[in-house]
Amino acid sequence: MTRFAKLAGSVAIVATMLAPVVASADDKDVIDYRQHLMNTLDHQSGALGMILSGVIPDKHMADHIEIISLVASLSPKAFAPHVEGGQSKPEVWSKAADFDKKMKDFVTGSANVTKIARDQGPTEAVNHILDALPCKGCHDLYRDPSKK
């Protein structure tokens, strides 16, 4: 079975080509995909940080938190294949139980704070963001920012 696979590149729609539908990715694809997720989190955390520090109005705080929550929901599966590389430390897999728990907490916490931001507004959401988005707690253990 094939289908038209249309590649929406980061800058341009690059190509239209016939490609088989595959259910698995090779190692480079696995790394590239999870880096797209983590880089999205970087930029959304950056935007959220600008709101939290007061330089950008907080009207759309809930949208940014929801984007983070959506990316969070995709992340555990992206790290499931034991493919070392990128900025991931080997501990992602050698300490999988702890990593998985932290990921699960991130998924749950970011979904909860999205609901708080939507239902109760940004002022209340601020009180929960640090607990819900524990970027540093995970990155200190599992990310090597010196790698590409």
Next chain:
Amino acid sequence: MTRFAKLAGSVAIVATMLAPVVASADDKDVIDYRQHLMNTLDHQSGALGMILSGVIPDKHMADHIEIISLVASLSPKAFAPHVEGGQSKPEVWSKAADFDKKMKDFVTGSANVTKIARDQGPTEAVNHILDALPCKGCHDLYRDPSKK
């Protein structure tokens, strides 16, 4: 009026500080914020492209399209202040009517294709993605990728 403004940085929760709530951003903040949005779109388009080309399973295609749609909804306002810089060409503001129309089409189109992906699944969504996410049509006119 003040509040605790907590700065969620891209890698770490950097600081907790008292900051005034401000309703406007200076020029660097305006550029930084819209770059966070556009870089998010780059990475989400990259992830979506991997799904469309078949190397990543399409189970979560709708999530990626919804993320793009959420970022799209924030984008017109991010470009509203006439602040040149970053990769934005001056034409963003000198041809504002056309730019605004393209932005509006992007907001509407990405919302529509999110609904198609959620309701009808990825196979049907693929037929609408190129029209709904016209990255190249806008970037060719309004983005200078040689700039930082």
